[in-house]
Each structure stands twice: as structure tokens, then as C-alpha cells.
Amino acid sequence: MTVVKNVCCIGAGYVGGPTCAVLAYKCPDIKVTIVDLSEARIAAWNSDHLPIYEPGLDEVVFACRDKNLFFSTNVDAAIQEADLIFVSVNTPTKKSGMGAGMAADLAYVESATRRIAEVAKSSKIVVEKSTVPCRTAQSMRTILEANSTPEIQFDILSNPEFLAEGTAIKDLLNPDRVLIGALQTESGIEAQNALVDVYTHWVPKERVITTNLWSSELSKLAANAMLAQRISSINALSAICEATGADVDEVAFACGKDTRLGSKFLKASVGFGGSCFQKDILNLVYLSKQLNLPEVAAYWEQVVIMNEYQKKRFVRNIISTLFNTITNKKIAVLGFAFKKDTGDTRESAAITLIKDFIQENARVAIYDPKVEAQQIYMDLSEPGVVDTQKQLEKNVQICQSAYEAADGADAVVIVTEWDEFRDDQLDYSKIYTGMNKPAFLFDGRLLVNAQKLRQIGFKVSVIGKNELAGTA
Ligand code: UDX
Ligand code: ADP
Numbered sequence: 044m045t046v047v048k049n050v051c052c053i054g055a056g057y058v059g060g061p062t063c064a065v066l067a068y069k070c071p072d073i074k075v076t077i078v079d080l081s082e083a084r085i086a087a088w089n090s091d092h093l094p095i096y097e098p099g100l101d102e103v104v105f106a107c108r109d110k111n112l113f114f115s116t117n118v119d120a121a122i123q124e125a126d127l128i129f130v131s132v133n134t135p136t137k138k139s140g141m142g143a144g145m146a147a148d149l150a151y152v153e154s155a156t157r158r159i160a161e162v163a164k165s166s167k168i169v170v171e172k173s174t175v176p177c178r179t180a181q182s183m184r185t186i187l188e189a190n191s192t193p194e195i196q197f198d199i200l201s202n203p204e205f206l207a208e209g210t211a212i213k214d215l216l217n218p219d220r221v222l223i224g225a226l227q228t229e230s231g232i233e234a235q236n237a238l239v240d241v242y243t244h245w246v247p248k249e250r251v252i253t254t255n256l257w258s259s260e261l262s263k264l265a266a267n268a269m270l271a272q273r274i275s276s277i278n279a280l281s282a283i284c285e286a287t288g289a290d291v292d293e294v295a296f297a298c299g300k301d302t303r304l305g306s307k308f309l310k311a312s313v314g315f316g317g318s319c320f321q322k323d324i325l326n327l328v329y330l331s332k333q334l335n336l337p338e339v340a341a342y343w344e345q346v347v348i349m350n351e352y353q354k355k356r357f358v359r360n361i362i363s364t365l366f367n368t369i370t371n372k373k374i375a376v377l378g379f380a381f382k383k384d385t386g387d388t389r390e391s392a393a394i395t396l397i398k399d400f401i402q403e404n405a406r407v408a409i410y411d412p413k414v415e416a417q418q419i420y421m422d423l424s425e426p427g428v429v430d431t432q433k434q435l436e437k438n439v440q441i442c443q444s445a446y447e448a449a450d451g452a453d454a455v456v457i458v459t460e461w462d463e464f465r466d467d468q469l470d471y472s473k474i475y476t477g478m479n480k481p482a483f484l485f486d487g488r489l490l491v492n493a494q495k496l497r498q499i500g501f502k503v504s505v506i507g508k509n510e511l512a513g514t515a
Contacts, residue, residue, distance in 0.1 A: 045168070045237040048073060051125035053155045055079035055088055055114060057095055057211075057318070057387060058172060058204050059131030061103075065215040067112035068103045069245040076113045076121040088114035096386040096413050099212035119162045127168040127238065129202075130155050130183075134173045136322050145329040147176050147322065156183045159197075160190035168234045170200045174267075174319060176326045177260045180224075198234035200225050201256050203263030208317065209384030221251045224259020264323045264330075268343055271320040273308045275349035281311040281507030282356060291507025292489055311507040313396070313458055313487030314354040316381030318389040321347055354392050357506065358399045361485055364504055365454060369405040373479070375448040376400075378459020378488075379411035379419055386413035392487070393458045394422050401438050408440045408448040412461055416441040449474045454483040457490055466491040475499050 052063040055077045067075035079085050087094035089108070093101060104112065115121060122128060132151040137143050152173060159169060169187060171180050180199045187197035201224035206214040221242045225235035235253055242251050254262070277295055284291040291311045299306030315321075324343050331340035362369055381391035388394065393409075400407050401423070409419060419441055424431035442448040445464065449455050455474065457464055471491070475482050484496055486505040493503040504510055 045126070045233055047127045047168070047237050047241050049125045050075045050127050050129065050241075051121040052077040052129040052131055052172075053079075053118065053122075053158075054129075054131035054133070054151075054173070055081075055084050055094075056131065056133060057097075057208060058206070059129065060088065060093075060095060061097055061100055061206065061211045062131065062172065062204055062215060063129060064100065064104050064107070064112060065212065066241065067107045069216075070241060071107070071111055073241065074111050074113075074124075076115055076124070078115050078118045078121045080116065080118065082116050085114050085116050096384075097208065097211045098384055103212060118158060122159055122162050122167075123164055125167065127170060127241070128159060129170045129172045130159075131172040131204075134175055134322075136325060142329055145325045147174075147326055149175065149179060149182070152179060152183070153186065156186045160187050163195055163197075165194075166196040166198075168198045168200060168237060170202045170238065171260075172202055172204055174203060174263055174323060175260065177257055177264070177330055180256045180260060184226075196230065198225070198230050199256070200231075200234055200238055201259035202238060203259060205263070205266065208387055209382055216245070218246060218250065221246055222254065222259050222262055223251065224254045224256040227255055264327050267319050267323040268327050268346065270308055271315055271324055271350070272343075272346045274310075274312065274315045274320075275346045275353075277309050277311045277507075278314065278353040279349055281353070284507040285509050288509040290509075294507075311489060312353075312392070312460075313357050313506060314350045314392040316389070316391040316393075318387070321350070321390055351395075354395045355399075357485070357487055358396055360504060361454065361456065361483075362403065364483060364485075364502070369400060369403045369453075371404060371406065372453040373406045373408060373451055374400050375442075375445070375452040375455045376407060376409045377411075377445055377448065377455060377457045377464050378461055379409055379414045379422075380459050380461075383459055383461045386411075386415070386418075388414055388418055388422050391422070391459075396456070396458060397423060397439070398425075401435075404438070406438055406440070408442050408450075408452060410442040410445050410448040411459065412463060445469055446473060446477065450477040451479060452477075452482075453479045454485060456485045456487065458487050460488040460490050464490055466495055471496055471501070472499050475501060 050073055052059045063075050063077050084094050132155050134147045137146050137148045180201050184199045191197055223235050223238050225231040239251050281291045295309040298304050299309050324347050328340045328344045379393045397407050420432045420435055423435055481502050484501045484503045493505050496503050
């Protein structure tokens with residue numbers, strides 16, 4: 044029976060970092076080394092200011108760092124030492140070539156896999172942790188097998204991560220399930236059991252699901268596609284609500300009471316973001332097309348199309364409400380992260396909205412409690428533009444508070460549902476006083492009490508709620 048004593052995680056990002064930090068925290072008998080090519084990232088993991096913001100992460104890392112948890116750029120040494128290696132590198136959507144805009148770019152997975160094959164001096168269990176298209180494990184196996192010898196064997200497992208950012212530590216400590224896929228051969232099953240033993244240090248055994256490799260890979264894409272589909276469904280309904288006077292919160296509540304549907308993930312919004320949903324659905328669409336299943340591809344693609352529509356619809360509403368022009372008007376954007384409690388901005392709806400505002404020649408003032416100014420400039424830059432920050436600074440101001448952003452603004456737009464933007468936390472009367480009149484507020488997150496803000500004097504527009512129905 045294989046017992047895992049030494050774990051290496053390749054990739055110290057949003058997935059690898061928190062996942063393996065929790066593993067070290069819960070398994071004091073296992074040495075965990077998280078490696079990355081980025082020296083800056085590793086230096087940050089070894090400092091007091093961790094490179095990612097995630098509630099509870101500091102406590103976990105500080106409790107076991109330099110005891111059984113290590114961060115290093117020495118990828119080769121960590122590979123050689125480990126019995127089990129998580130591959131947690133990034134798999135962005137391809138920007139060019141075949142499948143551009145849809146297929147995942149597997150260059151990082153491949154280069155990490157090749158590195159393992161090159162430097163390993165003993166047998167390893169290699170675990171695919173990054174979200175990958177189906178059949179990636181097969182490619183990894185081919186690369187590793189081409190390099191294995193009778194003395195060195197590689198077993199490949201698929202162990203997709205289901206954590207959500209902002210609640211990663213909670214999700215990792217108490218997961219709904221852990222999924223481990225393996226080739227159903229003798230050594231595959233032995234490797235699978237070894238990883239089961241790692242997780243059952245803290246996860247009840249009945250929550251650790253074992254499947255074949257392909258089911259595991261597809262389940263991850265399927266779970267994200269279904270979650271995103273729920274959001275696109277409620278967002279599609281939000282458009283009907285605005286046109287009719289139905290209230291999307293009431294509709295979601297009524298539907299969610301059906302135990303078959305459940306109440307979670309029915310919050311209408313300005314559109315889902317994050318590194319996973321769009322990427323995984325597009326992977327599924329690409330896979331379906333490759334499998335010659337065009338109807339299946341079209342079905343899932345509609346979830347992404349609806350998400351884009353929701354963002355555009357929101358912008359259109361803002362422009363038309365502001366008398367059909369936002370040229371030279373100041374728009375205060377509250378929130379830039381793709382959801383609250385994270386500093387991550389990947390695929391954030393804020394990026395699309397603000398780019399549209401800039402196109403319309405508006406002046407945009409942005410405040411987010413966790414996202415750094417540098418990141419915002421990077422996200423808003425267009426390819427090929429020289430001296431982007433200087434160009435952007437003509438239209439974009441990064442602020443230190445919501446009050447600063449809203450000062451002199453024509454409209455406040457709530458894009459991220461940070462608690463500090465709630466009407467019991469932020470002084471909206473103060474905000475109102477500082478704004479141009481009429482003072483417009485657009486709530487893309489159903490976060491504030493519109494009635495209360497209307498009493499202050501705001502003209503409020505909320506996703507999925509008809510303004511007139513609200514004031515009647
Ligand atoms: C998601 C999955 O939830 C997680 O299981 C997977 O491992 C990675 O992808 P994440 O993207 O981190 O996690 O966050 P999630 O909470 O799923 O939110 C994704 C987006 O959907 C955010 O922009 C969020 O604001 C939005 N959302 C979520 C809604 O608009 N409405 C909802 O009801 C829920
Ligand atoms: P995710 O959200 O999937 O964790 P991130 O981009 O946050 O994605 O993290 C992936 C990390 O993997 C990055 O820090 C990147 O530097 C690292 N990485 C990519 N390829 C390799 C490699 N071959 N060896 C080591 N680290 C790598």
C-alpha cells in the first residue's frame with residue numbers, strides 16, 4: 044500500500060496555494076512543498092503579505108509555514124522529493140491558433156508534466172488539479188509513460204478542485220465532496236487509494252468520491268457549467284422582470300423554495316465572472332463540437348451568450364437612463380473584483396462595463412477594497428496601446444474610498460457585492476450630497492434597499508426590478 048509522506052504542488056496560484064496549504068494544515072505528518080516559476084509569487088508566499096487575499100488563508104499558512112509547509116522556486120528538487128505531485132498550473136483560454144477563444148491552453152500543463160518526466164528519479168503519483176478539458180490526463184500519461192522506465196512508474200489521477208474564491212478555506216476544510224478519478228488498473232486504484240487516505244485525514248470518507256478518470260474530468264466541467272447555467276437562467280428572467288414589474292428576488296425566492304431547485308446560486312447579477320465559469324463552458328462547447336455534437340455545443344454556448352447580453356443590457360440601461368449620453372459624465376464604479384471577498388479580477392464583469400464606459404467617453408472613478416490600482420490598469424488596457432496607464436489615466440481614476448469615487452459623480456454603479464457597499468455600512472446620504480443631481484444609482488448586485496435610497500433622493504435602478512413597480 045502506498046503511503047503519501049511528501050507532496051509537491053506545482054503552481055502557487057489561487058488553486059494550488061490554498062489547497063495545499065490546507066492539506067499541510069490538516070496533515071502534519073506530510074511534508075508539503077508548493078513551487079512556482081515566479082520568484083515574486085514565491086517571495087510573497089514566504090512574506091507577511093500573501094499574494095492572494097482569501098479569508099482565513101493567513102491563519103492556515105502562518106500555522107504551518109516552515110514546519111511542514113514550504114514555498115520554493117526549486118521545482119526540480121521538490122519533484123524529486125515527492126511521492127505525490129499536484130499539477131496546479133494555469134490553463135487559460137487559448138488566445139490564438141486552433142480553438143482560439145474556446146479551447147484551454149495546455150502549454151503550462153504540458154511543460155510541468157515534461158519537467159516531472161525529465162527530473163523524476165523515483166515513481167510518482169501525478170495529480171491533475173488544474174481545471175482541464177476531458178482527456179488531458181491521457182495526454183499527461185502519454186508524456187510520462189514515454190519517459191518512464193521499469194524502475195520509475197507514473198500513475199495519473201484527476202482530482203479537480205471545487206473551491207470557490209472568497210470561501211476557499213471554508214470550502215477546503217469542509218468540502219461537499221472530494222472527487223478522485225483514476226485509471227481502473229491495479230496501480231491506478233492503488234494510487235487513488237493513497238490520495239483517498241490523504242483526504243480522509245479531515246474529510247469524512249463518504250464524501251470522497253472515486254470514479255474513472257474521464258468521469259472526474261467531465262464532472263468538474265459539468266458542475267461549473269450547471270452553476271453558471273443557473274446564473275444565466277436567473278439573469279434571463281431578470282430581463283423579463285424589468286419588462287413586466289415582477290421582482291427577480293421574489294421570483295428566485297419562490298423558485299428556490301422548491302427543494303428540487305434549492306435556493307443557492309439564484310442571485311441575479313450584472314453577469315458572472317471568475318477564472319472558471321466561462322473558460323469551462325467554452326471547453327465544454329469546444330469538446331462538443333469536436334465530438335460532432337453541434338446541438339449540445341449550442342446549448343452550453345447560450346449560457347455564455349446570455350452572460351454577455353446581461354452585461355451589455357446593464358450598460359445600455361445606464362446610458363439610456365443618463366439621457367442617452369455619458370460623454371464627460373463621471374461614473375463611480377463600486378467594486379472591481381469578480382465577486383466579494385477576493386482580489387481576483389479575472390473575467391470580472393467590471394472590466395467589460397468600464398471598457399464600454401470609456402468607449403462612450405465617460406470619466407470613470409473606481410473603488411475596490413482589495414484590488415490594486417496596477418491590476419486595474421492592466422485589466423483595462425487594450426492590446427497594442429503604448430503607455431497604457433497614461434492613456435487610461437485620462438478617463439480613469441482609482442480611488443481610496445467609495446466616497447472619493449462618488450464625489451461629483453453623475454452615477455454610482457454597484458458592480459461587486461462587497462459588504463461595505465451595503466446601505467447599513469456606507470453612508471449613502473453623504474454620497475448623495477457630494478453627487479451631481481439628479482444622482483443616479485445602478486445596483487448590479489441587488490445589494491441595497493432601493494426604497495431607502497430613493498427616500499434620500501437617488502434615482503435608483505436595480506437589476507431585475509422595474510423602477511416604476513418599485514416606487515408605486
Ligand atoms: C466557481 C465554482 O463555484 C467553484 O466550485 C469552482 O471550483 C470554481 O468556479 P468561483 O468562480 O471562485 O467558483 O466563484 P463563484 O462563487 O462560483 O462565483 C462565480 C461568479 O458567479 C461570480 O462572479 C459571482 O458573483 C457570480 N454569481 C454567483 C452570481 O452572479 N449569482 C449567484 O447566485 C452566484
Ligand atoms: P489558478 O487560478 O488555476 O491557480 P494561477 O494563474 O493563479 O491559476 O496560478 C498558476 C500558477 O502556476 C502561476 O503562479 C504560474 O506561475 C505557475 N506555473 C505555470 N507553469 C508552471 C510550471 N511549469 N512550473 C511551475 N509553476 C508554473
